[in-house]
Amino acid sequence: MTNPTPQPIKIVPPKKKAAALEGQEGSLYEARKKIYVRAISGVFTNWRWILVWVTQLLYYGLPWLQWNGRQAVLFHLVERKFYIFGWVFWPQDVFFLAILLIISAYALFFFTAVAGRLWCGYACPQTVYTEIFLWIEEKIEGDRNKRMKLDNAPMSARKFRLKASKHAVWAAVALWTGFTFVAYFTPLKELLASFSPFSFGGWEIFWILFYGAFTYFFAGIMREQVCKYMCPYARFQGVMFDPDTLVITYDEERGEPRGARKKGVDPASVGKGDCVDCGICVQVCPTGIDIRDGLQYECIGCAACIDACDQVMDKMDYPRGLIRYSTENAIKKHWGRKEILGHVMRPRTLIYGGILAAVCLAFVWGLATREPLRMDIIRDRATLSREVAGGFIENVYQLQIMNMTEAPRSFDVTVDGLDGIRISDFSGKIDVAPATMQAVTVRVQVPVDTGEPGSSNVIHFEIKASDDTSVGVREASTFLLPR
Structure with a gap:
């Protein structure tokens, strides 16, 4: 029995939005309503914060690590x-x-096919930095x-102070993020030395400000708009x-119809489902959707709604899992x-996983x-062939x-392929410094009566x-003999 070809899930707009648009002329742009994300705790929230810590410790920490007297991770564009x-690449x-x-592409296919938008x-940096900026906002402005x-309050000295403090901290984090980004391409010691006289190069200043500005606007200002309208993955x-x-x-079968009730009340006794319609699953969603309306492209798979719903179910003495990972x-x-x-x-998923494993092994x-060790051979085109003494x-x-x-x-350098071939005026040894390329000019000579005229002599x-x-390498070239 063969498995039917899997059909993509149909992602539909939320029911409330679809109902509101019926019989109305659609607007080209939707006015943004600011989303106030409610803080939540739980298993999946803890995993998100673990990933925040791991990714940011790596990102901010790697440029400071030293290896053999140099920066451990450095993409030195000048050199x-x-x-x-x-490794030196x-x-x-x-x-x-x-x-x-290729590994990144197949990892994307594999993990998405298995469990949706885990990345x-x-x-995702957008998710990670939004979490960081939201945490800063909550610590300064409150829950x-x-x-x-x-x-909603009018401008006052307190409001100005809180807003200014928040944006100042955001800007500091964003600029340090931009500085760290540049430190992957310019040695960190050089960047730190440029602080005192403020002697950064033009491109360094550009990329610090450019990357910092994008971090500030994407994570602090635009937030869910990036996921909803700019990211192609959605x-x-x-x-x-x-x-x-x-x-x-x-x-839906378990949760509907929704409705409030007292703690511990059997839903069936009041003709309702398990959903108490508290709306907390919407309040914790970073993109502001209602997961109860079905799968929507705005859902980034962060599982904050699962943590929120499980806490409500615990308070109501109902089983967990009204909102859960499932298919x-x-x-x-x-x-x-098990099923x-x-x-x-x-x-x-087995095919994706098999290909991914094979490419990773390769x-x-x-x-x-x-x-x-590597060697490139370049013929001197100014002097293709000439007769010398002897x-x-x-x-x-x-x-x-x-x-x-x-x-x-x-390294010892030798040449072979023709009778009597030799390297003239060269000791046969060359010293090469660590992780560098050394060029050496060699004059190769053969007797006049050796080989065939032309360039067919290998x-x-x-x-x-x-x-x-x-440790060695052998490369072929041709020896040109006059006709």
């Missing part, structure tokens, strides 16, 4: 080298960047009710979901956890077997030897580390 702990290593992008809800009251998530994707769902099929067919897990790990294998024909080459390790090394340059002959 055209990327330093990542013990050159422009020729763009292959690894391509593999990394958006827990690790949700106090913030609403403050905004728009194509519908085609990445199917009826077996874990998403945040409201159990469309599980809700309709009343599946248990849900069995359908989540379906052919689609990436790790490529890094593990990456040669610590009955020899000479070609001139430039060898560009890249020592990709962080230790100085001495020769090979070989270099090996003097202290470890297993």
Whole structure:
């Protein structure tokens, strides 16, 4: 029996909005209503804050780490080298960047197919910095009710002081975020040294202000507008979901009809469902949607509504899970956890997961077997071929030897491929500093009566580390003989 082709979940606009628009001419732009997010605690909120701490400790902390006397993570554009702990990557290593992008794409496909917008809800920079800026706002202006009251109050010295303090702290965090961003591309020591005389370069100032301004406006001012109108992921998530994707769902069969009642009252005795219509699930939503209206593209999957609803269910002595992670099929067919897990790990996710694992293994294998030495051969086009004293024909080459390790090394250079071939006026050794490229000009000579006229004579340059002959590289070139 073959599985039917999974159909995307149909994401519809909220019922209340759709009803309000019936028979009315639609407006091109919707007036924004400020969302006052209510603070909540719970399992999923704790996980979000764990991700906030982990991502920000990495982001702000990595530029300060030292490795072999240099910055541990540095994308040095001037030197055209990327330093990542013990690895040094050159422009020729763009292959690894391509593999990394493929890994990111398949990770996106896999995790979205399994559990929806996990990236958006827990690790997206927009979500992370919005959480940080909301926390700052709450500490300065107070909880949700106090913030609403403050905004509705006329301007006063207290209101000005609170607003100014909040925006000043936001600006400081945003500028430090921009400074840290630039520290990944310009050595941190140089940036810190530029503070005292304020001698930042033009591009450094631009990117600090540019990245800082975007952090300030996206996380502090625009917030949910970025997720709803600017982020493309929200728009194509519908085609990445199917009826077996874990998403945040409201159990309508259990919750309806809604209505208030006293604590501990059996819902059936008053003709109502478990939902007490408290509205807290809407108050904690960072995009301001009502999850009870069904899956909506604005939902970022943060699960704040689950934590809120579970707390209400606990107070009412009702079972948790009125709002929960589930699938469309599980809700309709009343599946248990085992059945849900069995359908989540379906052919689609297994294929995505298998490809992702294979590409990750290839990436790790490529890094593990990456040669610590590279050589490029450039022929001297000013002097293609010439006859020199002693009955020899000479070609001139430039060898560009890249020592990709962080230790100085001495290399032995040899050439073969034609009878009597030799390197003239060269000791055969070259010293290369750590993580640098050394260019050396070599003059290769062969006897006049060796080889065939033209450029069909193949020769090979070989270099090996003097202290470890297993580290070496062999590259081919051609030797030009006059006709």
